[in-house]
Amino acid sequence: MADGRRCRGSAVIAIRRRSAAALAVSGVIGLAAFTWPLFVAPSSDIAHGGDAPWTFALLLPLVLAVVLAELSDKGMDSKAIAMLGVLSALGAAIRPLGAGTAGIETIFFLMVLGGRVFGPGFGFVLGNTTLFASALLTGGVGPWLPYQMLGAAWVALGAGLLPQWRGKAEIALLAGYGVASSVVYGFLLNLSFWPFAVGEGTSVSFDPNASAGANLVRLVAFTLATSLGWDLGRAVTTAVLVVVTGPVLLRTLRRASRKAAFLPSR
Numbered sequence: 001m002a003d004g005r006r007c008r009g010s011a012v013i014a015i016r017r018r019s020a021a022a023l024a025v026s027g028v029i030g031l032a033a034f035t036w037p038l039f040v041a042p043s044s045d046i047a048h049g050g051d052a053p054w055t056f057a058l059l060l061p062l063v064l065a066v067v068l069a070e071l072s073d074k075g076m077d078s079k080a081i082a083m084l085g086v087l088s089a090l091g092a093a094i095r096p097l098g099a100g101t102a103g104i105e106t107i108f109f110l111m112v113l114g115g116r117v118f119g120p121g122f123g124f125v126l127g128n129t130t131l132f133a134s135a136l137l138t139g140g141v142g143p144w145l146p147y148q149m150l151g152a153a154w155v156a157l158g159a160g161l162l163p164q165w166r167g168k169a170e171i172a173l174l175a176g177y178g179v180a181s182s183v184v185y186g187f188l189l190n191l192s193f194w195p196f197a198v199g200e201g202t203s204v205s206f207d208p209n210a211s212a213g214a215n216l217v218r219l220v221a222f223t224l225a226t227s228l229g230w231d232l233g234r235a236v237t238t239a240v241l242v243v244v245t246g247p248v249l250l251r252t253l254r255r256a257s258r259k260a261a262f263l264p265s266r
Contacts, residue, residue: 018069019121023157026062026124030150033058034188038195038206038215059146063128063153066121080122083256087114087126092133098237105182105234107134109241110249111152112178115159117253123156147192155181171246178238186231190223198222 067081091107098104111130115123131149135141158181165173195206204222206215223231 016069016121019066022062022065022069023120023124026059026066026150026153029058029062030154033150034147034191038191038212059128059149063125066125069121080118083118084122084126084129088129088133091126091130092137095130095134096138104237106237106241108152108155108178108182108185108234108238109245111156112159112174112181112238112242113246113249113253115156116162116174117250117257118160120157120160123158123160124153127151127153127156144189144193147189151185151188155185170250171243174246175239175242178242179235182235182238183231186227186234187219187223190227191219194219194222 087110091110094110095105095107098106107130111123111127114126118126128149131145131152135145135148159174159177162173162177198205200206204218204225206218210218
């Protein structure tokens, strides 16, 4: 996927300048997309059904920008794009096996492992395309989709930035990352709709007159009261699937990378 130097028998992937710039811009826009409700009063009647299309319109060119950046730097060729399609289709196919049942989520482990092997740029695109393909397959297209795509993209991207460990230590690292990223993902999705979903006057409502810190405390209380059980279900499912499938899938993906003549992978 990218230029690298050998370290303990594997390559250390360096993010290229164009890719890094595109990912940085996507991070800034994504953070703004998630946090802007903190700065809008609920009484304004602004709903995410109105802002989501704009987020979507900003998100898709950013995905394309990452792909073009990788292509222009010879970091993602047609074989890598084919692999992206295979992993996205596989994720879309297995997601209905668990999504929506007690927080069980059968897709995050694949994004973690894919981002780990092929790097952060590939991971960012993989998270977006997997959630998008899954939504088309299951009819899950709605105002929440852009935020799910952004959150999943960051999960897979982060996996590509983890330390270069191998063996059991790598599996433990990825499982721990799967737990942490699953909880953070749920927290961010809560943030995207919380100011408009609860209404005013409760102990967990967004208060336009309070500080950002006070509102974050209220958001944490809202998360504990509503979605933490689902987030923990996602975290446990991801960790278990990483532990069970990780050793085999990591070897398989790395072998596929070598045989397809990708540049050195993680």
